Amino acid sequence: MRKKANDTFDDLEQCLKKRRQKVNELIQAEEDAVMTSLAELEKWRAALALNAASVGNVLLSASEGSLLGMMKSLTSRLDDLESQTGTTRKMKVKDLTLDLQKLGQLRADIASLGQMTKPTTTPTTLQQPTQPSPATSTATSATTPRTADKPRKAALAKVLRVGDRVKPGPDWLYAPQDKKGTVTAIPSRLAVQRGGRVDVQWDGGREDCCWMGRDGRYHLDLL
Structure with a gap:
């Protein structure tokens, strides 16, 4: 810094x-x-x-x-x-x-210039992931959106994964907030936790580079 x-x-x-x-x-x-x-x-x-x-x-x-x-x-x-x-x-x-x-x-x-900002929410404690059931493959589990106890902002940045279904979050400023899409790439988990980018393919066909923590902005929420 x-x-x-x-x-x-x-x-x-x-x-x-x-x-x-x-x-x-x-x-x-x-x-x-x-x-x-x-x-x-x-x-x-x-x-x-x-x-x-x-x-x-x-x-x-x-x-x-x-x-x-x-x-x-x-x-x-x-x-x-x-x-x-x-x-x-x-x-x-x-x-x-x-x-x-x-x-x-x-x-x-x-x-x-250079104002210091902190997340407005306290990150939740991550729990150990549960093992997938025999009837569910690892690939299916990795692409299934989480619906219960949805993490937001800083907490979401720590657990977001490729395949998650997302929508514009509270800090989205660039387009109407009626979009739905899928996370297609996360360069690295450490980069995301430090405010790095997350690539999203919107259902309408457009691709965007979204920020999860940069300058205190969190562009995405889980559907």
Whole structure:
């Protein structure tokens, strides 16, 4: 139990570390994009300032005749600068926010993680099995459902066997509780007592893996 608890929390810790790394990578990518755009804008701001200063000097020092002669050159230069500036990637700053809506539910789930539960019923003391009568074969006895003094929950998990006729128990949550079926496999008695699975073939044809003790749930009852 200690090993299982430690493995569970180790897995959760690794998931949180990976998610933190991923979120930081997303933030870093946005930051890099913004810094690249700022560098491009600064380059074109400097180019515009330089050209504005150059044009200003020409206006101050040149005569009207020379200005008319330079008009074509200045116009071409401004058009070229404008076209180059237009190809610059536009800076788009996103309003980044962290979605923390699920944080409250996550805290609640973590707070309930690993709760210790005990069976609600006290297991009954097992009695020595009676020998089958000469007229009844061992195979028939092994597949005959028990009808008197039906054990339930933890007690049933200890004595359930292949061939028993069963129905959904008090903790069955997955389908309408009008099913009837037969136990087809029990991997090991020790596994069942520790909450392991029991395979059931329902009369309608479906097969299910049912739990008898896992997380305090007992899916089956005897018919």
